[in-house]
Amino acid sequence: MVVRIGINGYGTIGKRIADAILKQKDMELVGITKTKPNFECKIAMEKGISIFASSSDRVKLFEEAGIKVKGTLEDLLKNCDIIVDCTPGGIGASYKSIYEKYNVKAIFQGGEKHDVAGFSFNAYCNYKEAIGRKYVRVVSCNTTALCRVLYAIDKAFGIRKARVVLIRRGADPHEDSKGPINSIVPDPVSIPSHHGPDLNKVLPHINITTIAFAVPETLMHVHVVNLEVNNSATESDVINILSKYSRIKIVSAKLGLDSTSAIIEYARDLGRKRYDIPELIIWKESIKSYGNEIYLSQAVHQESIVIPENIDAIRAMMKITEDPEESIRLTDESLGIGGDFNI
Numbered sequence: 001m002v003v004r005i006g007i008n009g010y011g012t013i014g015k016r017i018a019d020a021i022l023k024q025k026d027m028e029l030v031g032i033t034k035t036k037p038n039f040e041c042k043i044a045m046e047k048g049i050s051i052f053a054s055s056s057d058r059v060k061l062f063e064e065a066g067i068k069v070k071g072t073l074e075d076l077l078k079n080c081d082i083i084v085d086c087t088p089g090g091i092g093a094s095y096k097s098i099y100e101k102y103n104v105k106a107i108f109q110g111g112e113k114h115d116v117a118g119f120s121f122n123a124y125c126n127y128k129e130a131i132g133r134k135y136v137r138v139v140s141c142n143t144t145a146l147c148r149v150l151y152a153i154d155k156a157f158g159i160r161k162a163r164v165v166l167i168r169r170g171a172d173p174h175e176d177s178k179g180p181i182n183s184i185v186p187d188p189v190s191i192p193s194h195h196g197p198d199l200n201k202v203l204p205h206i207n208i209t210t211i212a213f214a215v216p217e218t219l220m221h222v223h224v225v226n227l228e229v230n231n232s233a234t235e236s237d238v239i240n241i242l243s244k245y246s247r248i249k250i251v252s253a254k255l256g257l258d259s260t261s262a263i264i265e266y267a268r269d270l271g272r273k274r275y276d277i278p279e280l281i282i283w284k285e286s287i288k289s290y291g292n293e294i295y296l297s298q299a300v301h302q303e304s305i306v307i308p309e310n311i312d313a314i315r316a317m318m319k320i321t322e323d324p325e326e327s328i329r330l331t332d333e334s335l336g337i338g339g340d341f342n343i
């Protein structure tokens with residue numbers, strides 16, 4: 001079975017999902033939409049990806065720029081089994097009625113509210129509940145990171161209480177109009193930030209409070225995680241459990257991997273495309289146990305951590321496999337997840 005997929009919105013997340021789909025044997029990328037012609041269209045064309053204008057009034061823009069489009073979003077939808085909405089946060093919901101009109105399944109991203117799909121997804125946590133669904137929302141980069149680590153620790157030791165401080169990157173590297181550029185901004189000042197309630201959409205039983213700050217950085221987020229667990233665990237117990245998950249990498253700061261910029265430089269030296277790190281990175285030295293209390297710090301590459309989750313969401317919704325482990329293995333092997341990031 002080969003599933004036909006369209007992508008609406010070819011920005012930070014959309015272009016990475018497109019590249020990931022091109023690597024799957026059980027998926028076909030029918031095309032992507034763009035609002036305007038730019039260098040991203042040129043690269044998509046060079047990769048042989050079909051481009052569709054996001055609406056009919058924009059077709060002329062592409063023609064004037066000498067870029068051939070195959071039609072509009074509606075033409076794309078006619079030829080798809082499923083659409084991955086990668087439009088900016090809050091815009092995706094406005095497209096739901098069009099997806100409904102063409103009777104295609106749809107995946108929304110974390111910038112949309114939970115209610116747009118009625119189901120929020122993370123591959124480790126709730127793959128089986130996504131099987132056959134028409135609408136799924138893949139949670140945001142921060143929530144994906146929290147889902148992975150809290151799921152693993154909860155399953156092994158039982159989480160009584162989770163308290164997390166999130167230090168958020170201010171913008172993605174290409175976003176030259178966003179900030180902050182000289183401030184640490186509580187996001188929001190009041191407690192909790194939206195991340196805890198969002199985590200509860202996937203793992204409702206976890207007692208969690210989150211506090212977030214946005215900082216002048218574009219590379220990664222950092223989370224400081226403090227947990228109270230039911231069954232006491234040593235540092236090596238925690239490391240052994242987390243090491244079992246391919247999408248979690250425990251790295252040592254000893255060889256200089258002691259900052260977000262060093263982690264990114266390592267990914268660049270490894271030759272990773274766009275220096276992407278879809279794995280959640282946890283600093284080994286930050287894992288500290290006081291019996292029933294665990295601390296750890298983790299770094300999150302916001303631009304790529306949700307990409308494997310989108311691929312697994314497609315497999316679950318299209319019933320390609322009902323086995324989460326099989327989907328995760330296929331995704332990870334095809335995207336080279338976990339293999340080379342070893343320090």
Ligand code: NAD
Nearest residue numbers: 009010011012013054086087088089109110111141302303
């Ligand atoms: P982006 O701005 O990089 O890309 C959005 C794309 O959609 C752009 O190509 C833009 O031209 C296009 N677009 C804009 N308006 C449109 C419209 N009305 N119709 C169709 N296309 C339109 O955004 P992004 O960072 O890729 O974010 C997409 C979604 O993924 C959001 O929900 C966001 O919250 C979520 N997300 C982003 C990140 C991240 O770090 N960038 C991480 C996880 C999840």
